[in-house]
Amino acid sequence: MSTPSTDQLRFNMIEQQIRPWDVLDPRVLELLATIRREEFVPPAHRALAFVDMETPLRGHPEEAVRLGQIMLAPKVEARLVQEVSPRPHEKVLEVGAGSGHMAALLAGLAQRVITLEIEPELARMARDNLQRAGVRNAEVREADGARGLAAEGPFDVIVLSGSVAEVPSELLQQLKVGGRLAAIVGAEPMMRGTLITRTGEGSFTTAQRWDTVAPRLLHFPAPSRFQF
Structure with missing residues (x-):
């Protein structure tokens, strides 16, 4: 029995994981078919590139999580990109560059992406991966992204590539109206x-259409202790 080719594994990922998760935007599906996810995965975990799970980027898998x-799992990355749906004239901020793969997806739709990564080793990995993939409109900065990047804002799109207990208002203030x-x-x-x-100077709408679980981003505020 022959081993499936990389292209077949990529096709299966899109058809069996991503489409069933209601990722149907043809622009996003085309990106997933052309950006080589396996080249953003550390060599030790390359066999996991198309698997429906989070892929560790360094050290012991449990510690990485x-x-x-x-x-993030392929379907979660794809759904987040579809949700924000960057346009060709828009500027994007990502918090949590990781391997650079999400930045590559966002850069395929937007004018410019700035992605922040707190871990120096991962910042280097993301920078190298993006350069090797020929992505020229995404910039990796080694920084703590929990407070965003007000000096470069406002942004049309902000993506948090991990989970948070709550979204800080400081980040929301870095969105343009319509962002x-x-x-x-x-x-x-x-x-x-x-x-x-962001629908106005002080107004926002929130939609929560799907459930998942993901590791925490570092240094974001803990949830409020009391719930009313």
Whole structure:
């Protein structure tokens, strides 16, 4: 029995994981077919490139998950990109560069992407991966992204590539009117894929249309202790 080719594995990922998760935007599907996800995965874990799971980026897998040093599952990345749907003239901020794969997807739709990564080794990995993939409109900065990047804002799109207990208002203020922020919000065992749209100077709308679980991004505020 022959081993499936990389192209067949990529096709299967799109058809069996991503389309069933209601990722149907043809622009996003085309990106997933052309950007070589396996080249953003560390060599030790390349066999996991198309598997429906988070891919550890360094060290022991459990430790990588605990520290949020992972690539999100393919269907989660794809759904987040579809949610914010960057346009060719728009500027994007990503928090949590990881391997650079999400930045590559966003850069395929947007004018410019700035992606922030707190871990120096991962920042280098993302920078190298993006350069090797020929992505010229995504810039990796080694920085703590929990407070965003107000000096470069406002942004049309902000994507948090990991989970947070709640989205800080400081980040929401860095959205343009009409801008969108996508994040995975909540606590285990159930988190929600969340899209927040800035509709005015002080007004926002929130949609939560799907459930998932993802490792935490570092240094974001803990949830409020009291719930009313």
